[in-house]
Amino acid sequence: MPLLNMNDVHKSYMMAGNALHILKGVSFTVQAGDMVAITGASGSGKSTLMNIIGLLDRHDQGSYQLAGNEVSHHHDDALAALRNKNIGFVFQSFHLLQRLTAVDNVMQPLMYRHDAMTVATMRQTAMAVLEKVGMADRAHHHPNQLSGGQQQRIAIARALVGSPTLLLADEPTGALDREMSEDVMHLFHRLNQQEGVTMVLITHDPEVAAQCGRRLTIDDGYMSSC
Template identity: 45%
Template sequence: MIELKNINKYYRSEEETLHVLKDINLFADAGEMIAVMGPSGSGKSTLINTLGFIDTKFDGEYLFEGENLVTSSDDRLSKVRNEIVGFVFQNFSLIENNTVYENVELPLLYSGLGFHQTKERVMTALEKVGLADKAEKHPKQLSGGQQQRVAIARALINQPKFLIADEPTGALDTHTSQEIMELFQELNRNEGATIFMVTHDPEVVPYCTRLVSIRDGAIIEDKAVVSE
């Protein structure tokens, strides 16, 4: 599904050149749940921005289902991001003034659907994350775990080819983190969702099928995670 071939990324200023990603080769099949792990400054955020078509300035080749989409126009890339990738962030990134329903609906409206076409899909997504009864609530009326579930429903709404979850449990307590990771695992196992889980937390890794460790811009480990 995804092939990164000899990816190198540099940040250049007048004073210096920073080599942020170093000869990254990464292959991912549909249905994998991959933990991308590394300390702050390791390059994992840059790697994820590359995977999510956010950062397209790099050396090397990124093939998605055999096609190089990075050479596309900005308009096409925006469409690709909206349709192919679902993003879940540590701070939920919900719109406070919108209801849960409206937050989840938003990507559908961006992709051109009318209000009358969205209801069934929004409610199905909310049911998947166990929040069908919270559709008319606002984010501030929900717990942190519930807000993250809304963010996951929003990420799923366009039926993306893969999800990128960037430290999705970073703002949650231990019990809630466990619930959210079980939800991701369920989506992976039952729905076949392909998930990249960016984390620095070793407790997240056992929920995944594979671990990719990155340090100083290079992949230092890539191995299957054995379920206990």
């Protein structure tokens, strides 16, 4: 069974009284261990698709199964729990909380897991993941004391800390220079190949897309593989 299975997903928005049809029947699957790039021009529906994959938004029509759950009719709280457990977000502009140290940022998802994990255990787990992304020595730095590449590594650690079934990255190298981009992509490859982390990368950078095992393109609300 695929880890992610989207079938004929539609989404439209109301804009100034007009229905704006963004996704016009998107179908695709992602298997566990895949590293998939979704590319598309701006306005193609890329961001909308990413929000729906990430359970931040709901589709209007079609079915979407994530890790065996049909999420179409889930309640908001259930979606939050699914996000917490199954999805690790990596954003273009890192989206770290400036007021927290690196390790505190990384352990945030565990804080919302509502299980009996103690804070000490959460910190331990967070430190282990920081080690994995090579940032253990920066654990007690605040984000503004770190470079963009370092911040993105912290963000990746945060995405991984809850052992999600899917790592969802939105333009993960968009805010980084070439060297740092390569560094982050290298980390992604290592995580995918050594740790078996399933990845979906949303990007418009063909170089990044070329490094993924599968490439999907979204154009004017339709999905095609290439």
